Amino acid sequence: MSQLKIYNTLARDKQLFVPIEAGKVGMYVCGMTIYDYCHIGHARMMMAFDVMYRWLTVSGYQVTYVRNITDIEDKIIKRAVENGESIYSLTSRFTQYMDEDTAALGILPPTVVPRATQYVPQMLGIIEMLEQKGLAYQSDDGDVNFAVRKFPGYGKLSGKSIDDLVAGAGARDVVNTDKPDQDKRDPLDFVLWKSSKESEPAEVKWESKWGSGRPGWHIECSAMSCATLGEQFDIHGGGADLQFPHHENEIAQSEGAFGHPMTNFWVHNGFVRVDGEKMSKSLGNFFTIRDVLKVFDPEVVRFFILRAHYRSPLNYSDVHLEDAKVALTRLYTALADIDLGSGTAVVDWNEAHAVRFGDAMDDDFNTPLALAALFDLATELNKSRSVEHARQFKALAAVIGLLERTPQQFLQGGTGEGALSPDAIEAQIAARSAAKKARNFAESDKIRADLLAAGIVLEDKPDGTTNWRRA
Structure with missing residues (x-):
C-alpha cells in the first residue's frame, strides 16, 4: 500500500x-x-x-x-x-x-x-x-x-x-x-x-x-x-x-x-446539511439516529455516510438514503448464490482492486474512491461468479464495515411497521407456485403484483425455485 x-x-x-x-x-x-x-x-x-x-x-x-x-x-x-x-x-x-x-x-x-x-x-x-x-x-x-x-x-x-x-x-x-x-x-x-x-x-x-x-x-x-x-x-x-x-x-x-x-x-x-443548512439541535432541523433507523436499514445509513468524503458536506434527505439503499443492494446482490465456505476471508492487497482501494484510503481516507473500487470488483464478480473474487470482495468491503451480513440477511431484512413477515412472504410464494402448476396464470401474476406493491421483489430461478428480496 x-x-x-x-x-x-x-x-x-x-x-x-x-x-x-x-x-x-x-x-x-x-x-x-x-x-x-x-x-x-x-x-x-x-x-x-x-x-x-x-x-x-x-x-x-x-x-x-x-x-x-x-x-x-x-x-x-x-x-x-x-x-x-x-x-x-x-x-x-x-x-x-x-x-x-x-x-x-x-x-x-x-x-x-x-x-x-x-x-x-x-x-x-x-x-x-x-x-x-x-x-x-x-x-x-x-x-x-x-x-x-x-x-x-x-x-x-x-x-x-x-x-x-x-x-x-x-x-x-x-x-x-x-x-x-x-x-x-x-x-x-x-x-x-x-x-x-x-x-x-x-x-x-x-x-x-x-x-x-x-x-x-x-x-x-x-x-x-x-x-x-x-x-x-x-x-x-x-x-x-x-x-x-x-x-x-x-x-x-x-x-x-x-x-x-x-x-x-x-x-x-464536514457538516451534515438539510436544505442547505447545518443539521443541529439549535436549528431544530435534526433527525435522530434511532428515528432514521426506524425507516432505513443501519447499513444503508452507514453506506450513505461513506459515499461522501469525510471532510465534504453531506446532504441529508430520504431520496439520498433511498439511492444508497439501491446501491448497497447492488453490492449484496453480487454476492448472492455464491457459497463462500467457512472461515473469514482475508484481503489480498496485491490484487488490482485492492490496490486502488488502499491508495484511496491512504489519500486522506477517501471512501468514495474506495467504494468505486468495490463497485468495479462487483462488476467483475457478476461476470465471473468466482468464489475467489467473492471472498476478496467481501473482505475488502469489511475493511470499512460493509457487507458483513449474508446477502439473504440484508436483502430479506429491514422489516418496518406493517411489513410482511418472511413466513407470510413464503406462504404467498407457495400459493403462487401452486397457481402456476394449476395453470392459473392470472392468479400467479396477481400474487407477484401484490407482493411487489408490498415491497417484495420475486426472482424466479432456472431450477424452478423463487428467491425474494425487499425492494
Whole structure:
C-alpha cells in the first residue's frame, strides 16, 4: 500500500502521516455532550473516525482511540433539573442510547471512553499550571479564566486573529455568555473553572483552591486527552464546528500549560446539511439516529455516510438514503448464490482492486474512491461468479464495515411497521407456485403484483425455485 496522507487542519494541507512512536497511534476525538438522543450529524462524526480507526488498524498500527463523553455542562444541568433527575441518571441513560445507536451503525467502540466527571483533578492541575504561568486568573465572581492575549498564536487553527475577534461579533464565540463581560479582564477570555451557584445541584460542585465550582467545557478535553494519551499525541479530531472556539481553546490551554504542541494532526469532518443548512439541535432541523433507523436499514445509513468524503458536506434527505439503499443492494446482490465456505476471508492487497482501494484510503481516507473500487470488483464478480473474487470482495468491503451480513440477511431484512413477515412472504410464494402448476396464470401474476406493491421483489430461478428480496 502507499503511504498514508491526512489533511491537517492546522497546516491546511494533506501531510504524510508519521506517528510519534513507530507502530503506534494515539487518536483523541471530542465526543458527545450527553443529554439527548444522537442525531445524524453526530453519526457522521463518529463514522468518520470509526473509518480512520479501522484503516489505521488495517495498516498495521496499534491504535489507542479515545472518544470522550461530556457529562457535565450547562445544557446537561438544565435538562436534569427540568426532568427532576440526577445528572448521573440522565447521562448514563443517554450514553446507553448512544452505544445502542452506534452499535447498530457498525461503529466500533473506542479503546478508551473517558467521562469528564472522572477527570476533574487533572483539570484542576492544568488550571493551576496555567495560573502559575500567568495565563489564568480568578475574576471577582470566583470564576477562573484563560487570558487569551497572553498566549501567542491564538487563532492559528481557525485562522482568526485577535484584531478580527475584537472588531467583530466573532468575539461572542469566545466569550462565556452566561456571565457579564465585566467580570473578565478581556471579553476574549474564556472560562476554565466556573464558580458554583447556589441553585445548582450538589453533584456538579467540586472543591478547589478557587472555591467550589465545576470545569469549563474546553478544559475537559485538554485534561482527558493528556491523561489518556500524554501531553502530545498523533491525531485530534472532531466536527468542523469544534474548530473554533473549542479546539482553538484546547490548543491555548494545553500548549500554554506544557509548552509544546498538543497534537501533530488536527482532523475535522464536514457538516451534515438539510436544505442547505447545518443539521443541529439549535436549528431544530435534526433527525435522530434511532428515528432514521426506524425507516432505513443501519447499513444503508452507514453506506450513505461513506459515499461522501469525510471532510465534504453531506446532504441529508430520504431520496439520498433511498439511492444508497439501491446501491448497497447492488453490492449484496453480487454476492448472492455464491457459497463462500467457512472461515473469514482475508484481503489480498496485491490484487488490482485492492490496490486502488488502499491508495484511496491512504489519500486522506477517501471512501468514495474506495467504494468505486468495490463497485468495479462487483462488476467483475457478476461476470465471473468466482468464489475467489467473492471472498476478496467481501473482505475488502469489511475493511470499512460493509457487507458483513449474508446477502439473504440484508436483502430479506429491514422489516418496518406493517411489513410482511418472511413466513407470510413464503406462504404467498407457495400459493403462487401452486397457481402456476394449476395453470392459473392470472392468479400467479396477481400474487407477484401484490407482493411487489408490498415491497417484495420475486426472482424466479432456472431450477424452478423463487428467491425474494425487499425492494
